[in-house]
Amino acid sequence: MTATGIPAAPSAAGRAGAALLAAMVAAQVATGLQPRPILLTSVVVLLLAAAAVAFAAAVHTLPRAAAAFAAAVAAGYAAEWIGTRTGVPFGDYHYTGLLVPQPGGVPVIVALAWGGMGLAAHAAASAAAPASRAARVALGAAALTAWDLFLDPQMIRLGLWVWHEPGPYRGVPLGNFAGWLAVSLLVMVLIDLSLPDPAARSTGLAALYTVMAVMETIGFAVVFDPPDPLVAAAGGICMGVFVLLAWRRRWRK
Template sequence: MASVLGAALLAAMVVAQVASGLQPRPIVLTSVVVLLLAASALAFASATHSPARAVAAFTAVVAAGYAAEWVGIRTGVPFGDYHYTGVLQPAPGGVPVIVALAWGGMGLAAHAVAAAVAPGSRAARIVTGALALTAWDLFLDPQMIRLGLWVWHDPGPYRDVPLSNFAGWLLVSLLVMALLEGVLTEPTAWSTGLVSIYTVMAVMETIGFAAVFVPPDPLVATAGGLSMGLFTLLAWRRGRRRPPSAEEGRA
């Protein structure tokens, strides 16, 4: 049942994401997309690892993401100097809750990609998952800057995003993957649902930047599409040779 719920939430996320791409200022729908993403990831993780482990893993990543952002806006470490504009609410301590939830949802999805790509090595899963999660930010930061959700104090070369941001993302993502490896009882379990979330985000963001957003941005579409696309293809190619989790198999 958890996998069916996850699929329904993922379908709703796609609808919300399409709608958000057609709006000139889709702030509310952007938050809805993240909420559906997080809920779908939690449901799929419950089907693969058990509800208790899924909640524990999700909570750990949300807490790590929130802590990194809280430190980041005060010190500039590890991402660089930036601040949130106040558009996203609620934001206790200056960090929007929706941002922490995004870390949780995509953290689980990126870890599932790593579990499919490198099931035999814990170290390889941590590095692969961190790279897969960082690849998502090639889309995320340019899109959120467009929407005026945060501002970089010293704009960088990639659509005003400094390179320090991606170094910081990689560092925090390594921590996130290490946490998931420690919390999940079966860190190598193959979850088609979680990998589907990562796949959908890769496809939708590529289409959005290539043809939907005004103006379109071929650079971001190419950079993000190739990066997330590589991990997507590797995950499906290697993961399809393995059976799904017990509950996913029954669904």
């Protein structure tokens, strides 16, 4: 908003973010129509990461957005590198060779996903609780972990990684989600510390989180073959809670 109360025109970064988000939606739709969409899956993550950085740059400047994204990517990569070697914090698993490149046995695209969705989850939490760093970090970590209710079952379907001891949630061990929450807390702290005004609201990033929630829910409910109502409901409800929290202040105006 400007000082006169008139909505400010979208910045170049904001317009770029919107274009990248639209491209991501198109790629996500194409992914759901393919039987083995490995390449398109990587394209979706690349567009997700680029859109997240662009939307963050529109609010925080490009250097700050890039720093926050890089911190989240580094934390995600480190967690995956340690996890594939020790089973901590996610459980015993390994990546197959389908996602490349894999420096140190961890696909680069996976680390980029931590960064892109980390920024989106942090923005959703900032919209829900702008006044409290502790609340932003806690809500953001929970919002990012909610996304994994979709991510792990989908990646197992595609054969991108394998659990050594499958668990009860579509083959995913429940301890994996505790590990995701722990790493997500670190990611949220790093993002929060990297931004000059971490409580500043990014409508674009909140929209990115919302779009991911909607697209994943629809995908598991009716698009994927076979559909999976359990994952659609679990992921849709959990991510939906944070979508509602992120937008409730704007809806009340």
